[in-house]
Amino acid sequence: MFESLGRTVARHPRLTLAAWAVVAVVCALLALVGVGGQNLFDRLTTGEPVVPGSDSARASELLAQSDTSGASLTLVVQGVDPAAEGLADALEPARADVADVPGVVSVIDPFVLPEGVENPAAAPLLAADGDGFLVVVELDPALADDAEDAALHDVEQRLREVPAALDDVSPGATGLVGGTSLIVSAITDQVERDLTTGEAIALPVALLIMVLVFGGFLAAAMPIVGAVASIAGGLGALVGLSYLMDDLESSVVNVVTVLGLGLSIDYGLLIVSRFREELGRALGDDEGRSARRRRGDGAVVTALVTTMGTAGRTVAFSALTVGVSIAGLLVFRQDILRAFGAGSVAVIVFAVATALTLVPALLVLGGRRLARPSVLARVPGVRSVLARTADVASEEGAFSRLAARVQRRPWWVMGGSLAVLLVLASPLLHVELRNSTTQLLPMSSPQREFVRVLAEQYPASSSPSVVLVAQTGEADAAAAVPEIEALDGVASVDPPTVRDSVVVIGVRPDSTDPGGAVAQEVVQGLRDLDLPFDAWVGGQAANQIDFTDALFDRAPWALGVVALATLVLLFLMTGSLLVPVKALLTNAVSLSASLGILVWVFQDGHLSGLLGFESTGGIETYVLALVIAFAFGLAMDYEVFLLSRIKELHDAGASNDESVRLGLQRSGRVITSAAAIIVAVFAGFVAGELLVIKEVGFSLAVAVLIDATLVRLLLVPATMTVLGDLNWWAPAPLRRLHARLAITH
Template sequence: MTFLERLGRFEARHARLVALGWLAAVVVAFGLALGVFGSASLFNRLTSGEPVVPGESRVGRDLLADQHADGPAVVITLDGVDPSSAQARSTVQDLTRTLGEIPDVSKVTSPYDVPGGLSGAAGRTLLAADGQGIAVTARLAADLPRDVSTEHTDAIEAAVDEAAGQLPGVQARTTSLPQLVDEITHQVELDLRRGEGIALPVSLLVMVLVFGGFLAAGIPLAGAIASIAGGLASLWVFSGVIDLDATVVNVVTILGLGLCIDYGLLVVSRFREELRAVPWPHGEPDREQVIAAVGRTVAVAGRTVLFSGLIVAISLSGLMLFQAQILRALGAAGVSVVVVALLVALTFVPALLSLAGPRLVRPGLLSRVPLLRGLLARFGDVAPAEGVFSRLARRVQRHPWPIALGVTALLVLLAVPAFGLHLRSSGTELMPVGSSQRDGFDRIAERYPALAGPDLTVVARAPIADVRAWATDVATVDGVQAVDPPQQEGAVVTLGVRVDGHDPGGQTAGDVVQRLRADRPDFPIWVTGQAAGQVDFSASILRTAPWSIALVVLATFVLLFLMTGSVLVPVKALVMNVISLGASLGVVTWVFERGHLEGLLSFTSTGGIETTIPPLVLAFGFGLAMDYEVFLLSRIKEQHDLGLSNDESVAIGLQRSGRIITSAALLVIIVFAGLLAAQVLVVKQTGVALMVAVAIDATLVRMLLVPATMTLLGEWNWWAPGPLRRLHDRIGIGTH
């Protein structure tokens, strides 16, 4: 008896204790994540911002930050008012005094109290371009905790609203980086609730149809809720150790939800199969038969879940090799959530199976409805010996070459747009048009351009006269529209560069960054800005990607070899996954970079894909693809170990696993579809990318390409060199 089988039997005999332990853990986990126990909630600990990596842009920003003791500025705009009116002057001066009394507001500036007043150069920068608006800036102290910063910006906003009430017709708005972060993190929390609110009920409906009853369907869903709780709790722990970006929560939690539903579906289905396979002397299984079935389920399905979880965890661990903290956070948090999903599937779900016992194999209420009886028989979780998937496999086996070449050609065609992929690190563009802070920043750029800042900033360590002379050369660089006068900032000099099109994250800005860095002056410079950060981020990804890919490929190869004893099956699986993921990136590029389906998906294209999407899709998509590969291969290998031929093993293996793979993929697609309702752009892009990855893998790859290629290879599928074959005989993990 294997360890997993003994574990399953133990859990079945102590099911109530295990279930109550999980119930207590879920309550504690939700309490920690929501801040019930007095500590800050997970969502109050989140951060947001442009992904950064060590590089020139970061060094330049740090140099510039060292010159200032103040923190971020809150920009107040009062539009629709004449600055020269006595009422406007009086109201703004009162507002300035009020803002100065707010704790941690270090400096307040209005056009009335700068040298020269309204007519001076400094005053004009604080007036609207059409002359009908006033801007006031309130500078916060540096390094304030997020909750303190939020408290102060709320106080500023309240003071502004009160002042605006004294100016009829004025449109008042406060805009700042802390408020943008608050808006994004709050929206992420809403998106998560909305996504789960969509995913859980629809998933329950699908599982009811799969299992033919609410009890069997409810067990994977209960496991999913436990997974959500565990995932949020693990993220809460991580947020106390590292800066956790707001988008990590949605992506990682939804992944855990999808995996847990996958594994729960597999385990429940296998339990019903095992329980139906034994004779029932008393008309239904007795207690010992239920315990034995749980043990056998954990031994067989649990082994599949364990392999799958290990491969998903390995694919996510590759993200921890990258320099970008957001990718490391995604990898570390993702691995922890996978561990939670594994624990749920191997402990909590078996305990619930034991408690439900024979009721799981009794006909459900839906099976008594004549209209649904045939549907459940055709698409339920119990696969007949012959059916739609075995017939599909045999059709593919009759024409393997045309199908293999045709599917491969289609996947390559879908991947073509990815060759023109342009990466962006969005700020305000993460929020939809119409959101408060995005509109605020857009209004500043349009009506108060001097406050919006340049598209690129060059930080120089040189006399200002030398920088001024070099600025004439910068003005002639292709793509540069204008150069701001150099400014002395403590020990350094800054030079603002404005590019054609005024898109700080666009291709033109990126080209200007490359040209400035390629043709440097005689003194040290650091080119910073959104496009510069994107260039550094992309270079960092390219440097680290080979090592990350090598780790994931090697570890996945070893695990699949231990599972199958084959060298060719792991290689084939890896190659097919590369083609499949390329197709997914191509579809995402076609949709979001080129702006297709903007109306349907409710987004505004930024002309690129967020920088985190490609590594995230490759890691998460690879893990999910290998998830279904393990589901299918475990069944095929099980049949081949029983002595069946390769082709027969493939047909029966697909028949036994096809319903589970299809149902699991449908459920995961539903889960990721919940992300389509997200307002944060990177979350929406992630949802589309992973939905497409799962859909392609569960249909074109698993149902067509795998049977075709395994037919072409024949018995060579199970080949390994003599030394490796003997090694597998000693340490391989068989199906029995």
């Protein structure tokens, strides 16, 4: 199958290239221009990830259904004494200007009330420290979407001009304009900026690493071309996914893109590296240095067919194992995890498709030039560097020597590696999970500052962090208030308000952290109350508890499916019973170490200054699930790269220790190069400012770094040496099964 695909591509390289150009351009246009005036980024949403059917989700649904108010924006005026003489008169023209915007139904500030700031009803609109006030603008709820967007834009612009209008009365007045629409816009805009930043860093660094690996730009550019086409295809797939799902979380775009970029380059690197090895073998050293490419070149076709039958099969198998690992996210109930799973599987399909068709087509067009030294090799200083970094087909080298040292003391190496990994994993013992909202924005974000100021200076105007939504009468709800006030952690309870068919009771915990331990204690206390009516608890802490419970409820199923599929696939590849089990155990320890470092950095706050973030006191709940799925998949990626070479040598008659040693030599350069590239890709996204993207990028970069060094270069060779010939053992029935179903070169 793979050999036939190689022959087909070799016969039609330009047609293959043209087809991919069309696919990439169409997908890119769909994502960046869109359909009906909406591009991909216009269709993204943001908010707390919820669990469909949960207690907190039901509370949110009832609140949304009973909310008859329109969209609103709020101006926080700072640096102003509300009692300043002439302030009310100075504000009046600005208020009238805002009220004239089509669609505005009310403009409220302390000065529209009788007696102004002296009226007790004005207190919620006045800053607690006496240094500012609020202007709240509400729109008509019946506005169409386009009219509402236009009205929000006009109101925002006019509210921003209010502080300047007060300059004669209160020089130095400043303002912050905020609201739900602006918070959503801030997050989605930050996603787009972070995506651009990440790619601007990752692609040049990846190209530089591949120039060092291949010794020239021609071979190095081929995986990059495949990655660009894969990213375009992945973004196009996300456009389709946005129509299939009600809400597509904004961070899905960044995470899926970075995965596609990394895998595309990994797979392209493996294909190009093996092709150059096979082409050199087909041409011979002397001819390979001097010959020019000829149309229909038999050596080129032979090299490509052999590459597709070996590395191509490995790439397809690797993509299958990565896809299975990430598809485990589809088992969960949370829409955001299902979106990550579906989007990632789609981009993996594009990554493997470009590696098996587009990159081979480029190799055919490059032909024998790929076997000749690059122009860079003629530069004296560069030549000495490339002599140490460029790929070489050698049976002995740095990796085989490293494996030989490991094999002399395998027990010590295995024990030491495990000890280091367990120490790195230890912070995982005190992990806290969070579902943050505006805390994900960078510290410099005006919307994050707006939410902070509103909570600290205008607590009565800010929404309570815990909400009880009850289906009962106002009198019955009021009767329950004393019982609620008596709960541990409750600072105050808002009077019950009737909204359509429900009564809403706002509960304010004795803490400013909406997802912290105090808020969670209040939620649990509310849910434990024996109320005489149906009630649901909502808010960040409630949603956080429900999300975590649902995550751990389905985790055994997801892990079981992934583990079983991985065992089966690796058995079909190796024919061994122990190698797949060993792979699962070593990957689990490696993954735990990566998560431990994630907790140490982002929960405990270490490196916060260097990485530019403020700890929320925990790890985002869905980030934990993503890192487990993605890091396990990438670990299996490198496991397959290494095992395929070891298995190839063992099948050819080499002993176990020799297969491990030479297999590491033949695959070590590819694995470390691929790991360096993917670390650079993930690290590029750490440079973004959205916290959840920082967490994912950092943790996956660390996971790949640990796996490609400590695990692949030390732990795996040590364990395979300790196991010896048992590596290839399987019961007789399984050996017969493998003989019929084996996935081999």
